[in-house]
Amino acid sequence: MISIYYFTATGNSLTTARRLADGLGGCRLIPVVSAVRHKKIVEEAEAVGFVFPVYFSDAPCIVRDLISKMIFTAEKPYIFAVPTCRGHAGACHQRLDQLLMTRGQKLSLAVNVNMPGNSYINEPGVDEKHLANQDSSVQAILPLIRSRETRDYSEPALLPLARTAWPNNFRGITAEADKCTGCGICEEVCPMGNIVLREGKAVIGDNCSTCLACFHWCPNEAIWMSKQENIARRSKYRHPEIKLQDVINQKN
């Protein structure tokens, strides 16, 4: 049995995790958002995977939080990561290896899957190409995992941990009361429980993983995703295979 933990805001990572699970067979897909609620997570599988979006060259804080609670009981588990990103994963692999070291483990293999960016925008055509190549990118990873290929990630990451490694709202994500209809979708998709409705309007706090699920799923253009003008009102992105309920179901 292979356990694959996934986290997603706009579907790139969930659809990648599903493709991996289909290709490998015998996998258990586990949402990070629900697993992380436990005080400790005992993982017995011989092979354990993590599929998540890259945030500023790191894993999202919710994924780091999960790993820092994990106890791996297999003798030498094969631990792999398939980060999805818009093309610049930076020191993400080394950081993951360093984090796993605190759990007495090593990262065995990490291979990125390039996907449309849900934050900064790529050059025209790049996102479409990445989406079209998702299947072949995953197909190329499957034999590496099947043969338990390993690589070395022990070279220390020189950059400091990204601001996204801890929950905060450094991007200044806000809901605009005039446009908010109080539909509650942002509250439902938020993996951090960081959005509440007060008097029928969404209010966003500082326990934010910067995942941008609220921005991309709000049906009313009511959420600003950044203080940076060039991306504050960028167009919405959702992976074409993903439904709102898939994102909400991560909490179950």
Ligand SMILES: Cc1cc2nc3c(=O)[nH]c(=O)nc-3n(C[C@H](O)[C@H](O)[C@H](O)COP(=O)(O)O)c2cc1C
């Ligand atoms: C806050 C934030 C930071 C990001 N930082 C990076 C980055 O450093 N490098 C990169 O290539 N993509 C970056 N991205 C893009 C996402 O990693 C990418 O779109 C990912 O596939 C989204 O996954 P999801 O659809 O499963 O949520 C960032 C996205 C967000 C929201």
Ligand code: SF4
């Ligand atoms: S999803 Fe948008 S419209 Fe709905 S409650 Fe949230 S901010 Fe308001």
Ligand code: SF4
């Ligand atoms: S407030 Fe928005 S960006 Fe922050 S964690 Fe919740 S859904 Fe993600």
